Amino acid sequence: MEAARWSPSCFNAQPWRLYTSTGATFDEYLNLLVEGNQAWAKDTSVIGFMVAERHFEHNGKPNAYAEFDCGAAWMALTLQARKEGLYTHGMGGILKPEITDYLKLDPARHEVVMGFTIGKLADLSNLSDEKRNEEVPNSRKSLDEIWFR
Template sequence: MRQATGNALSAALIAAISSIEKEYTMSLDRTERNARPGVDRQFIDRWSPRAFDPTQEISREEIEIIFSAARWSPSCFNDQPWQFVVAPRTGLDFQDFLETLAPKNQKWAKKAALIGYVVCRRHFAEKEAKNAWAEFDSGAAWMAMTLQANALGWYTHGMGGFDQAQAAKRIGADGNAYKVICAFAIGKRSDPSTLPEDLRDAESPNGRKPLSEVVQFGHLGTPPTA
């Protein structure tokens, strides 16, 4: 009995060590992502990998949590113009969604747990007027769901490289009423070596412009200071 218990503990320990080693080997250089002290780590740790683990499936509960976070985003007149149309890899729609992506994006997105689109309604729901801020508001919702996905251990990757007209037709989006803004993938990270060779060099978090080039006081175009 003791020997059996010992063997089980040894197996569990080996599995834990293996998991730590895998995460260590997947660690990436973050020297270009140093932030001002006080900035929450959730913003610095968010990035858009391409190497996803095809064995990882996203549950219905996780999907609902991720997009529930997007519901709480701010919007003009609280109109909430965003919609997300998604296809988990285990579902019937995944291949159709994948085929709307640019060929280079299909190479890696085929291993994602989910592919989806960010869609916005072009007009306010309660009036006939065009909503000029619909895409801006939908971007806020995208950021919210991205950060929530990261909090659950998932990574997102937004894509402009997709056939917008084909995607709109596939999901039944009337172009006069809706705009398919972008496509995206959600997945669990895998080792960069699993990517096609032409994509491996890009598999690293990007740096950011200095704050002096982003925030200016009183006048646009003020020369950035050190």
Template structure:
């Protein structure tokens, strides 16, 4: 049986198709990613904008079949541990918490998290453009993942991202299969106001 995996969500206003088209499924096919494909994903993240162009994002990646993949995968928790085993690659998204100011002093970078969020979204949209899916996860053991990636002092872990080719919903356990559908969004009036809150 061929599956129609086309997301069906409709925007309320005209928007480039990648925005409602990107979503976060959990089922992956067996398709591996080449290192060149992973580099394209990371390249998209690399070109994200950041305050004063400090580029605080730091990315640690591994492909399925590598010992590093198993080591990252083992840090995921709950359901994430189940469905990510078939991901073609995992990317850990972290940031450097400080930046060098004009006096050459390391000071807190207050927009590091904001900027790193832009980098993750760039990666996700690049995956979508390549016919892949990228699914971010905050469900991981923070201490264990920090040890696995040898997180340097002064850095923060934000999320792990599973990337691959979308697989059939039937490949998931029943509870996850029931959730394998694109989500909706809050109404525009709830998130955006004209002129003031």
């Protein structure tokens, strides 16, 4: 979380807010994920949600870069977790309206950007064949497909 805190952002606004489960709220956070994500996230250590502040604190104007800045914070968090021997998984398969209600967020001020998990790598032999196959690195686009010179 400290690595996320140090991420760059427009006007240094740091628009990200990180909400993470505790022992008491773990199952409640789990139920805010779509069913497919619940199946494997039930065994993780932490479930969290990243929320963007939609407006700058210093002038109240809309921050068009809030979600972009949240992405920078997510990457910093992910890299630091990996350095510490932990694994992260970002998720779009979340129940945004339910998360907004659960966290008592004001939709005019906040945008639920993503869900995430943090934990240790599971023993792949404990996974179902379907889930084990999902752990094999996905094919990536070639550099020529994403880099235009």
